[in-house]
Amino acid sequence: MTEVLVKPKDIVVPGELLVKGMDNFPGPGAYRDNEEIYSSRLGVVYIDGRTIKVVPLSGVYIPKTGDTIICKVIDITFSGWRLETNSAYSAMMSLKDATSDYIGRGADLTEYYNLEDHVVCKITNVTSQKLVDVSMREPGLKKLVDGRIVKVNTNKVPRIIGKKGSMVSMIKNATGCRIVVGQNGIVWIQGDVNNEFIAIETIKKIERESHIPGLTNTIKEYLEKQTGKKIEVQNEKA
């Protein structure tokens, strides 16, 4: 006899009883103790078939393979660059992953990426000891020149990007800024000064209000008020 004691989208705390019985499996953020499943995180419940999982609402970034992140160069070595990833672990970018150019022996690596430069890169590998390798040899991965950096809660990044990038492209169109959102919670914004501020405020607003229903409309109205322009919301089916 299995009894599921929570509904999808419920907020649960660590140690809260989710399921009594053996018919469900604990997913990420949940654990089984004998016949019962408990939450191991503060987060939102999702039930996917027979798997029950808890998605965290807070927490710092943990590097994952395949994430596109924004990093700062903190050290230059013989074989590449060490990057700060806004997490507990730094990343390493080797010479051959850094650019498609040929870098000769003894070349000055600061010509490519100097200390304090920000780059968009992709995580290619994370070991069990959290040694992180990143690469920039893919379209869209580049050095970020000018602009400003904003830090946001990593768990809110999917809401800032929106479905198929709908939210971030709405901000881009409204403000005319260039924006890159890294999975590690670092956002790069570049454009006209006033518009940069509008974009930053909008992103902070999304971060604050992401759990309130009707987010897209709130943000659309906010952007229209701030920029004084009419915004066409793209049809999500298109």
Add this chain to the structure above:
Amino acid sequence: MKRHDGRQPEDLRKMEAKVGVIKNADGSAYFKIGNTWAYAAVYGPRNLYPKFLQDPGRGILRCSYNMMPFSGAGDRVRPGQSRRSKEISFVTVKSLLPVLDLEEYPNSVVDVFIELPQTEAGSRCAGICAASMALADAGLVMKDLVSAVSVGLNGDQMLVDLDYAEEAYEDGPVADIPVAMINRTNEITLLQMDGEVSKDMLLKGISMAKDACIKIYEVQKKALKAKYGSE
């Protein structure tokens, strides 16, 4: 028999808790019980230096317990580490570690800072309650929340959550016993004692502490859920 402030022996002082009170921290909470206020801020997992402190098997937990200069009823508390605060920081780590799973974060550290702006007995327990909420707020993997309360002997009576007047009672035997518990399994993660008590009274005290921890747990749970506007 009623206590000097009108409480029954098993009653706690008035509690208040809130999560997300320190914006720059990765997780934070305050826990107030009577006139004892504890604020906890959690940072991390973040990188750990000096490197020899790193543990390649798991992340480590560091706690810092700090009473503010004029937080007590007596003299000014001298700022910085003291023998007392070092000990309390140490037992706080020991009481919180059993619920934390830091194996996902090798070579890193989770820092917990507990600040007490005002205290009136039971400060290490208030600190542990606040820290456990702040750790949950920081999104860490935890088996359960930890709740803590002090029980104590006052003359011939076992009382829950002593205040300063009861702790400083001089006309009979006094014992002060802070207890921290994992609620779900009723496992005890902190048990200290200061004073003199018989075995029977100690067992009675621990069972009273268990009941009191359930009440504290409800307050902690409610505060965590309130941050995201449910219930």
